[in-house]
Amino acid sequence: MAIIIHKYGGTSMGSVERIQNVAKRVAKWMRAGHQVVVVPSAMSGETNRLLDLAKEIHPTPNPRELDQIASTGEQVSSGLLALALHREGIDAVSYAGWQVTIHTDSAFTKARIMGIEDEKIRADLNLGKAVVITGFQGVDPNGNITTLGRGGSDTSAVAVAAALKAEECLIYTDVDGVYTTDPRVCEDARRLDKITFEEMLEMASLGSKVLQIRSVEFAGKYQVKTRVLSSLTDPLIALEQEMKSGTLITFEEDSTMEAAVISGIAFARDEAKITVLSVPDRPGIAYQILGPIADANIDVDMIIQNQSVDGKTDFTFTVPRADYQKAFDLLKNSVQAHIGAKDILGDPKVSKVSVVGVGMRSHVGVASKMFRTLSEEGINILMISTSEIKISVVVDEKYMELAVRALHKSFELDQR
């Protein structure tokens, strides 16, 4: 008998019938003798409906009130799931974040979990109950409801797993695991049985949006065995089969992994790059350029500054394409003259492609193989950035899919 955490996304909770399927699946785990805590998201569409209502009333809604409103979606789906479990003959109880208690800081709409009280959950589990806990939310030290931001239910589930020292945290979603790359771009993409949490971190942040990145950080920090698997299988599928499905996020680079240098190809299609041309290479210049961008709430991803020549350097960075015009205008109108840059150049149609793998650490030649592959396809590399387990390049958007497919093949990700 082990404590198992189940997390179900909005699509998995999207209708009465789907909620009933979730209940059937949970009931199966309970009957097999496991203690199960379920963390559901809001029914798909519900959070957006609530946020749209709020924005219709106020263009820049107060974040505390937004959280009061948005958190209700999970409260409803959790209550409904408890009822569906009752229907399956399972004793079940649902709790909102403040009832558990899930303590967070006060950063409304993007709060961080500070701690989870486990007494109530353990008591219910020991009574044979399924415990349903609202994902996405908690309560701050002043008794205000907080939410964890988009995808926050993943983090809730992993945090609950950590607090209960659960055997495994199962993240049920509408894909059946983590793939070597997006199957829509490369038909040879293959599901990974295992991935290290560091690779997962790079894959998640690079656009393979299977798991919220903070949940992966959490899983890494507290060594929570986390599995991404499909909620679209028959809910009564044999337990042994289900326990081997999906992709397990592990913490050891075990022997079966040694063979693979690269685990996957990640990409972010909708990027844009901006170059500040010929700026004086003096201390504080990066801050003078990126400070106003950050103040405008625009995320900056890759940043490159080359060796300066004659005391001047070019400064290039990428932003999400949706923020490109805003960022460009900001630099052109408020920053260029101020810092004495020669010009601002931009390209709103670039994409980022990355190869990711812990095997990279002990294998030389990954970068050269990547660059050779792209070169053989005639793809020009616009920017390069590297970390310990990934290499990212920025290319013209029109070459992105070709780059992904070529790299997938040359690193033999289609095989094994």
Add this chain to the structure above:
Amino acid sequence: MAIIIHKYGGTSMGSVERIQNVAKRVAKWMRAGHQVVVVPSAMSGETNRLLDLAKEIHPTPNPRELDQIASTGEQVSSGLLALALHREGIDAVSYAGWQVTIHTDSAFTKARIMGIEDEKIRADLNLGKAVVITGFQGVDPNGNITTLGRGGSDTSAVAVAAALKAEECLIYTDVDGVYTTDPRVCEDARRLDKITFEEMLEMASLGSKVLQIRSVEFAGKYQVKTRVLSSLTDPLIALEQEMKSGTLITFEEDSTMEAAVISGIAFARDEAKITVLSVPDRPGIAYQILGPIADANIDVDMIIQNQSVDGKTDFTFTVPRADYQKAFDLLKNSVQAHIGAKDILGDPKVSKVSVVGVGMRSHVGVASKMFRTLSEEGINILMISTSEIKISVVVDEKYMELAVRALHKSFELDQR
């Protein structure tokens, strides 16, 4: 500067535009220097949507989970109203019942308020904030969310008014006050400027469903000056005019009331009556008849048992028409033989008409005037029941409207 409580029903909160109108009205009161606490219902239709979802999942849903689910409707509307107030330039904060705290017992779906903590509300009011508190709900001693049952937001508002010793509790609704009778039945019906809370109690329980009856009991117990008024007027209507509109529920029978013997004609259209014929007149017989009815969760209204003749008596009572068949079958199949009754008779098409007024206490002849009026119209009286300030008769449904109009006229309710 006084503390004023505003309560808005689901229709008044039914759309973004209406919520904005509510905010305009509240802002007007704030700018006039009042401290305002607002208690909104869920947006119209929302509570039903949630309950329907629950019932789709479980035919007899667990009441604790129902309350977890249903209580979210008010949390959303309260958050939205806070945002709309911000839009009006008013500092505002919304609280769910458990955040206030509104303490209740543990009778899920029909909980009773045990106490309200007022520190947080007072602190916010003193900071110049409008405080928005979810109606309809509270939290039990074990931290479970509870709801107060249909119309419970009225009770929430009056209870908050009592806790804060508010100057007045304004119940904004889609009618502009309490009428001498339903204007749809009698076009001469006239809005009452004042009504005593005892009369209001009788009017409410008799089917003039302007206010939840428990809120009126609460208002009476804690002497909360409560006013029923329209939320459909221009929200920027002059404050002096608004403060005189609607119907004020008072606690003194002041001089202006002496003239009126009767304040209104109440009625309940969809009644049914059942007679248990010739039952032995022995102790416990009423319980043997009504016990099974109560166990089946059927409300019994009027009960009449006549003087027995030869140790036998007839026992008659009324039930809501929707429960008639169930009640009838119950008596016929399980009770009749058991208690030795001769037969069970029933009439599913009767209505109740009542004259209500505190003036009745000091005026004789109300009953005889009522009976004479009905007799002159050729209306047969099937049952009679009286209390200190009301007389009710049951008549054939087809005569109900005629009875209401005739009584309205004979007691001169159209005049003054």
